[in-house]
Amino acid sequence: MIKATFSSIKKFGLFLIMLLLLTSLTLTGCQQEKVLKIGYITEQTGVDAYVGPASIPALKDHVDKINAEGGIGGYKLELIVYDTRSEVTDAVAVTKRLIDQDKVVAIIGPSWSAAGIPIADIADAAKIPIVATTASNVNVTVSESGQLHPYMFRVCFIDPYQGYAQADFAYNKLGIRKAALLTDVASPYTVGLHQFFKDHFTELGGEIVAEEGYNQGDTEFRAQLAKIKESGAELLVMSAYTYKDVGLAAQQAEALGLKIRFMSGDGVFVPELLEMAGPQLEGAIVTTGVSENAPEFAEFNAAFEAKHGVKANVYTYYGLDALMAIEYAIREAVKKGEPTPTAIRDALETMKDVQLFTSKVTMDPATHNPLNKPLLINTIQNSQWVLLETFQPK
């Protein structure tokens, strides 16, 4: 009886493998012009389903533009986009699919660190460079034991840097001495930022008077906010991964009569936050690597929204940054010979003062993090983002 099972499983497995092979054959059918494929793994469904729609059209437009200008050194680019369902397992599977089936030369994504960490190993093993967009955990490019992932890069700054700068700004510029933390304990991004904020803030002499937590997907924060109100904190640090959390917390703080300044990180820097809780967040501080209000993006934003009916946000910009970094690396590789994944990787590693979409970027060869990324300190005035100042690392 067992034998029978195996034979039917085998048949079925064969059938499926055939199906897979067929799809892969049709997908990789021979092409006449030379094409370089670039993968983009992003979130079109699941909890982070707002990341994909704001970035995919921008990336496609940019690829079209390059191709319209004749491509790079005779190569046309092709962007292949896959959905991760906002799940790590899917992110891993699609990365392998891009590498093995689509034979991409480089991959853009993912946008969150929990997927970035296992994907870094895949990049190394397959020797295909991956440029993460907003995965800001230290261990995405450098493993826990301190080893560099040679094929993993990113275009955003890392959590320690942002947390450090936030604490510095709060203590020295805002004169805050008592701060409260409201942490999404299920999000490595938030936990990391808050940890580094706390370390530097207490080092400077400040005091963390309340440390509250919640879990991803929660919508109810009044119990925590009521406690923060009692604690006498002057600043509420809530660098949530999704803007929904900060928007809801601000609304609920108002409902509780809690007047407190919010401070948050780049995860919530999207126009939707203002629609959700603009008046309640008046005066809030949000640190980012890039601002949509910068005059140089105004034209892009208007054109993007008119063309695609979606507002551009940080994921659009970081997606473009990653794509342009890869574009630069391909150009460099073509200059030197063939644009192989390894050549692209080498060019990425030695990037120096390259103008990307948001800023000039120099890649740190030791960590694969961008160097000298400016940190923008934004505030909200009359439900609009206003740039307060630019924080340059020493």
Place this chain on the structure above:
Amino acid sequence: MELFIQQLVSGVSIGAIYALLAVGYALVYSVYNFTNWAFDAFMAFGAFMAFVGISSLFMPFWLAMILSILLTILLSVGAESMAYRPLRERKAPRLFMMISAMGVNLAVVNIINLIFGGTFRKFPVESVQPIFVGNVSIGRMDLIAGLISFGVLALLWLFLYRTRWGLGIRASAIDIQTAALMGINNNAVAIIIFVITGVLSAIAGVFYGIKYAVYPMMGIVTIKAMIASIVGGLGSLPAAIVGSMLLGVLETLVSGYISSSYRDLFSFLFLIVILLFFPNGLMGKNVDEKL
């Protein structure tokens, strides 16, 4: 003390939202012994329809509310007749009904996601200032939502206990086969139940949307309502309300006095402990005293 009262007030207002949802579960469960896993999709659908009514069709709130209720009824009855009834008629195990409901849920939530995108929207109504009693704030919206929930639940009670149709539903809840033999049309009962489910989920969705935000995954909260209705005692309406209030208050008190990051752990522990010592829920009785 003020903090404690504030936490209690918040807890009750959270409980009120759970109650609206939990009653929907209890109603379906009492008759079909089946947990309607598609409830969260109905809720998100209701919220989105009202949202579209106001923001795209420029309807006044009450009209959008009616539109949302009507469309959600359509969805709910549609799901019943297409996804549940064939299984019921075939007397398929409950497990299959649940999977079918999960399928409806997955499809509807993702269609909403496809059409509207995954962003979190603020419900387009003016936010109102809360009432302050001393330093304790009571949300006006919470009060209104509480009153409407209470009104709807009272109407539901009147319907179930003071009308012939209600009698039919209660009879079906006790024994659906016998009720059918006594001349009660099972399909009519099913339609009435799912009309009520549609109304409840649309109202719950709209108020949840106003209180928090409108987004495709907003239905995740229904898991709490499910827990509440089990803590109370599955299939009983008053028990669902009591369970919801208890859970709402417990959650805020745990967040306030023990640990906010372990809040849900306590909710689940509470559930397990209740189940261990009161296997039928706090107010759960035997089959013959359902509803």
Place this chain on the structure above:
Amino acid sequence: MGYINAIIILAGINIIAALGVAILTGYTGLFSIGHAGFMALGGYFSAILVKEFGVHFVPALLAGGLFAGLTSFIIGYPAFRSRLRGDYFAIATLGFSEAIRLILNNTREIGFIKTGAAFGYMNIPGHTNLWVVIGAVVLAIYFAHMFVTSQYGKNCIAIGQDEVAAQMMGVDLLKTKLLALFISAFYAGVAGGLLGFYFAYLSPSFFTITKSSDLLAAVVFGGIQSLIGPVVTAFILIAVPEVLRALAEWRLIIYGFLFVVVMIYRPQGLFGYVEMNLHFARAWWQRLRRPVAER
């Protein structure tokens, strides 16, 4: 062929976990939506054994399964003693699995072991490869088959059919249910361990309600009281979304509709109530091959 390897490995891990659910839900009739919790327990336990204590990964996998199985008594003993059934038991398992995820999310370290809370447990040695998974799946199917055809398995089926009648026939309800839960959690635990050794990384975010309900769906699609059914559907549920990935946003919608359609037109599941045998598979294939008009 790394991509197809990945699919087969992920599907294989899914199959092992689904076999666990099949024993509990498909045979014993106990509805679980908390198996992701057992996967997490087994995964973390075996990963810790290998990474921190240098245990060979095969005994570590078994130990992870054993740990998940023993932990299942925490919920199983009180729940079965008070005769929780149906949705009650389902929600209790869900609560248990969510509680485990919450604890993992809040635990930075256990003594000197840095489990990393939400950051995830990193640098787990990567032992899982295609052959390990295929071997594990073969053994898992073999032992599951041995179990369900043994006297214990028959007791489980009896409970699944009619608990009262089973008890009157002298089946010890508590012991039999606990045994079914133990084996079921053991399978999930081993699957969790394989997952950790494959990704070289474990994060509490892997083990959500979605994971549990996928496993349950595999069993119900595949068929009640069948092992071959869940094996096939657990494979399809991993592979079909992969094939359909080109459809992006439409994928989950189609998945949802399929749930309903399969339940209505083949409510017993693909292989419901059919034990593994060649006749059935043959009949099924022949029916598929026949022209539509003749069906």
